[in-house]
Amino acid sequence: MSQRPIVAFAVCWGIGYAIAVIVRLSWMNLWLAMAAGMLYCAAMIMRPKGTVWLRSLLIVAAAAGVYGDHDARNRSLVELQTDEVSGVHFQGRIVTPVSVDGDRVSFQAEAESVAIPEHAAPGNGGKGERMQFSIRLLAQEEQETARRWERGDRIELDGTLRRPAEARNFGGFDYRNYLRLQHIHWQMTAKGTAGLTVTPPEAGEWGGWLAMRSIDRFRDRLAGQVDQLFPPDQSGFMKGMLIGLTDEIEPQQFERFSRLGLTHIIAISGLNVAIFLACLIWLLRRFGLTRETVLLTALALMPLYIAVTGASPSIVRAGLMAMIGLYAAYRNRLKDGLHIALIAGVGMLVWNPYYLLDVSFQLSFLVTLGLILGVPQMNKLLPVKHAKLRDALSITIVAQLISFPLSIYYFNQFSLLSFAANFALVPAFSAWVMPGGTTAMLLGFLWGTGAGWLGWLIAKTNALLFYVVEQTSKLDAFQTIWPSPSPVWILAYYGLLCAALVLLQPFAAKDESAAPEPMLYGTKTNKLPFLNRQTMNRYVLLPASLLGFAGLLWYGYDPERGTAEGRVQFLDVGQGDSILIQTLPGGHTILVDGGGTVSFRKPGDAWKERRDPYEVGRKLLVPLLKKRGVQQIDELILTHQDADHFGGLQAVLEHIPVRRFLFNGTLKPLPAVEKLFQTALEKGTELVEVEAGDTLQVDAGTALHFLYPLPEGEREGVRMEQDQNPSSVVFLMEMAGTRWLFTGDIGQAEERKLLDRWSAVSRGFAQGEALAPAAREPALSAGAGAQVSVVYKPVDVLKVAHHGSKSSTAEDWLNAWQPKHAVISAGANNIYGHPNRQVLERLTSHGISAQRTDRDGEVQMTVRGGKIYTRTKLRP
Known part of the structure; x- marks a missing residue:
């Protein structure tokens, strides 16, 4: 602490905040902070020996008190019992x-x-x-x-x-x-x-409103200049890059950059500040101003730049660092980049403790600290003689290594092409597009023609770069999906990374004229040459850290590997169905339906469309699947082709590999349905029609028995069908000794047909009759006999059909299946009145416990040891 007091203080302050976030005790308040502060001051005045740890603990306690007090004061003045x-x-x-x-x-x-x-x-x-x-x-x-x-x-x-x-x-x-x-x-x-x-x-x-309104108007004028200079497909991107207006970036364009780990190009950060300062200082020097005047003028204009570019945590961090650095340069004092970054960070956390939980703040500071500390060390390890190339490689490698844990924690994806994309494309954007775009935007106020010429050149460059990004982002084989790791995993990652980097330093390039150092000989004070520090580092600690790092990545990629649990997760996707199944013991992934957003737009309502409208698959379902580490869907079952069941699957097919797509053998005449099946074919997904009598053995402990739709003679291709509910896929799943019935949106008429069908089949087999199996896909086994023995047994869980509509779930249906539990997928406050009161009363009269996504949120059921354990998101 005495050698690096700023570093020690910043580390202790961050630890204190983290403890307050995790523990949240009532006595962590302003009184604790004041008491710890006074004791720290006393310790500094008295300076007794051995108080370094005490002072560190006092800083931690003071920080915990500051955060706890800030959080405790974050209360609403409006106290209501209703929502x-x-x-x-x-x-x-x-x-x-x-x-x-x-x-x-x-x-x-x-x-x-x-x-x-x-x-x-x-x-x-x-x-x-x-x-x-x-x-x-x-x-x-x-x-x-x-x-x-x-x-x-x-x-x-x-x-x-x-x-x-x-x-x-x-x-x-x-x-x-x-x-x-x-x-x-x-x-x-x-x-x-x-x-x-x-x-x-x-x-x-x-x-102060006049100043704020002036800043907003100036920002709007800058945005207008960008609109004039660049085509519509580029203007939103350029606004995000130059002035921090990210609302108008095209969603597909942002997604392409995100898949390659390039979204930091769009975010206003240190690079923008560096370019702004370089241009400003160059301009001020042209007027013959002194060094001190230039530095003070740049310092005074930085707050304005921060405000105009949106004042996000990343730009505030970069702006504060620049202001501290400019002041230090003016006073010819503090020049340590690490100290500057930490002072800016602690200052931001004192101003707003919640910055600690902001992903922009976390990424910005960790990458900045990593570059300051790691690039010099990485430069020593790279055997590249060209200094600029070595620097570029080091910056890219270190930035990738530092940002990786937070990227997979928040975004759950990482492209194996991310390093190459950043190394090749970032220099083009930062050295030409960003400064050129800034110059053209400002030049437009003085010389519109010249600004137009410059904007045209940059637009041509953008078109080429966007094409490269688009084509590269389509390479699905290089995309990896990671579940969100635990904080312990992230800490272990950084610890092993630092250990490996330190232990690799002896391998750094050395002067070839220097005498080689012996590998197996000890120092003068070491009588056992095989136990010297160099040997231990090289042959024990370094391999251990590298193996530990590799093992950590192996575990983090699939932490559920070999689990002894099966899971059935009824996701809350609003007024729709989506069920995620992870089987036992094989760990296969099955997704049943994907929810969907139903639009009721009328002709002439185009003006109501938002730039990035809500779509349940892209906004909710795919992020959830990625967060849970779903790297491949083995079986995708579409019960029927209504929008509230298939709508979200388009995004699923575009983002997550799907091996097999099972559907009811019909097509609804809708462009969205056609696009869905076309995407499946383009992605190489196998399309499989299912009907009553089919069985799919997923793994040793899980089988799917399809009970509906009923076969209608020999198949002669897929038929068109507008009304999809009566053709819903119904199947019975047996998994590790438990039985589950999934029903789509069938009505009571279909329930009756299904019961009559299997009653007839059961009687036929009892009389020694046989049914001729239909021609089946290789993935499925055919014939009703395989299922007669499993149909008429009570089920553990019934997925109630059609969101609990009164047109489904008849008395005979419940009597036939005798479920112990029922789950209803419906949207909160939906306009259809689902689930119907009569259906709920019917379930209650049969002694069936019912969970509902409209009331309980997601319903998770875990199979462990032949038993089912249930938890819900909103009602634990």
């Missing part, structure tokens, strides 16, 4: 830029007063409560009205107050916690602009 209240009157002020996206307007506002009908007034009248607003526009003309709203405007409206939605699936995105980390606990929603009033600040209220 939603209508008719709430809000008066306040808009405090963020206003975003208009299709028929949605979003912003944040701080309340001056909140009036809630039939409820007591909030504490302090609600004054100071920050809320997230979402206004649904009713007419296209209202878009222009909303675009005129600015930060600082007073707003008054009546709307609905809602508590933000929490994660409804294990490991899913938690919007409630996301807003809480911004000190927001409520959402306000309203329809149309006619019932609200928005007015600019009055004469005596401007304060």
